[in-house]
Amino acid sequence: MEGVEEQEGAIEVCNGDSFSLISPLEPIPDDSPVVAVDASSIKVGETESGIICAVRGAVVWDERKCYRYLRIGPFPFHITEENRKKVLSVLGQSQSIIFNSGIQFLVEVQSRLCSALERWIQTAISGSVSNGIILLDGALSSRFSNSGFNSLEQILRKARDNSNVVLSFSKTSTVRVLGRKITDLITGQSGPCLLEINDGMLSASSRNNMRLLGKVYVVKLNERGYAFRVDVDGALPREIQVMAVQRLLGNDLTFQGYPETLRLAHIFSTFTASDVIGIQRFIAEEYGLKVVSWPDIRKALFGPFGTGGTGD
């Protein structure tokens, strides 16, 4: 989930004594339910007054060796300069955003909408599953809020109340130690293992304006798979946190070291090009909008050299 992942920020590890914290992982196959949640958003088009985007969420769980899924959406939104404040206030995020103008801001609102849907699904799942492993995408961190309300905190609390453990996987991590990415630290390890990153190892500056609600680990679930940063609910004891990773290993498949349940949740929520065309068709039919191709100024000006970003 793009929006949440962005919240990880650039976190640095202060010293390099982490190597002593690498522990091997033994799978615990105890039939714990594994539930994964993911959400996606996409810009469907631009209008004269703003952008049209769509969001979709997906929940995948493994039930008696059989994956089940629930897809929620797609939900299209028209975000304009006029309605952006209203949209954010409905999401309860009106204070947490600097009101810039322009398209970048509208895209940020799209990201917030996606986060809101994802958090809503996560809240529902954390309250409806018990004794399970709940897998999220991104890091367990959030911006400080003046309102004192933090949805992620509420999700973690609710999950704990139902004896669940929340594990959050980051596909990419910028956390570094001695100039190396933390995920590179255990790539040479044989067999599933886990590297614990202590709180003290994270620089205070890197946590600026961010609340870390999880305990950071680097986990390699598969000998030949990738290593990922995994945040485990920080309010749980260390033994429970490590055991949760082992329970995940024992109760879910892994693909390239990534949990299959979470991989499927991502696949189900992602928008493909034909999804976008279908949504455009829906909008055109329901609201009478006419879809026209916007001229690509870069291509028009520079021809084959018109590649690159969309910035000014």
Add this chain to the structure above:
Amino acid sequence: MRLYKKTGNTVHIISFPDEDVEKGCYLAIEDKRANKSMLVQVIDIQFANVPGIMEELLREPLVNDPMGEDIDPLDITSHILYVQDARLLICKIHGTIKDGKLMSDRSWLPSRTHSAIHRLPIEKLMEIAGVAESYPITLGETIEMSPLTIDATSLDGKLNIITGRKGAGKSHLSKLLVLGLVKYGATVIILDLNGEYKKLGLNSGGERNEFYERVHILVPGENFKVTLAQTGLPVMMKMLVHALNLPGTSAREFRHIWLFLEERGMLSLREIGEAIRRWQCNQPVKDALYSRYYTLLHSSFFTDNPQEAIDFETLLQSVEWENGGALVVDLSSLSSVDRLIVVEYILAKIQELLYQWKIRAVFLFAEEAHLYLRETYWDDIVTRMRHFGIFTTFITNQPNTIKENIYRQADNIFLFNFVNEHDLEVISRAAKVDAETTISIVRDLPPHYCLVLGDAVRNFPVVVKVRPLNVKTMGETRFFFARDRKIETAAPSCQQ
């Protein structure tokens, strides 16, 4: 439907799942600003190249899992699926319709944004194209379930080909055309290789039908025998030279023998044998004459008894006078040499009668003609004989047995299904339509469906399901295990 692109005489159209379009149907691209419509035929239907379709297909098996559920209150998924099922219609341009009239103009380009595309019913197209129905022969139903009727005059003076793989329904269509022509008083001669046409005068229940009196079955060696006098020297010489490959010197000696006996009023098979025995000529010539003599003798086609013989000339004339009929020459029990003799006789006789204006015209239906038609006859049939009044329909399941020049000059071609690439390549040479149309449509034709090309449909290729015929079937393949199997699907001719 939306116009996507045009390349040469090919137009690509995007079509959506709720639009009823089939391969072979016609579409009118109506440009309201230009006040005219481009007429195109769908020759292939492909999936539209929808972006992201690969990802969707990879995800699809998981989505279709009954263990999954979608909460989609706006029902956007139906729109997504609609887009994914979009089709690309590959169409060939066939002309322009302006003010309800058909024109051959294909040079203009309809507007992408202002054109409306709709299906043009084949029935309507045939009406616009002016397919006359003075002598209607209903071939069957189009893909739109409307009847397809051709005019018998479109077969008059024409060269036709019926081809398709075994069991596709060629003979069935051939019978339908034969009876259609007979109905309007035409004289039809059928060179029946497999004895399939013998029961044309009986309906599927075995009772006599309306054509019973007008269908004449000729079985060479049985009820079809001729005397030498009826045959005449020119026809006999053709048989000896072309069918029996008699060398020139020997042919000259035979001519002398014939004239010698004719002068003396002694022309008979027995006397020819005697004359060869006594004739003063060298032994190789004598041997050559003897071998041909015995071939003629053993064919049982010739007789010295005038009571036993049939006067082919009179028979043909009487058929013509009695308002038409079909002469079915049953070649099924003849050896290949005897077949050549009989066919040579029939064709030579017909030519002779037509040349002398003793008969008006003959429609000749030749099944697997390569098995009995000599090489030089093919070109003769296409060029010279046509002008005399022999209008041939070739029926074959081996399209490569018909020369390319025959295909090029054919006026009507009835194509049944072929899947073999080599066969498709051969039939694609038909000049009446582009190769792409032919191959694409013919490849997917189900049994009993036929692509009609040529004058009969005013050069608008039309797919037709050949209608059942209430005629007793004789063309069914014999099976060893037939007694043990229950054949549930009957041939169309016995469905009624």
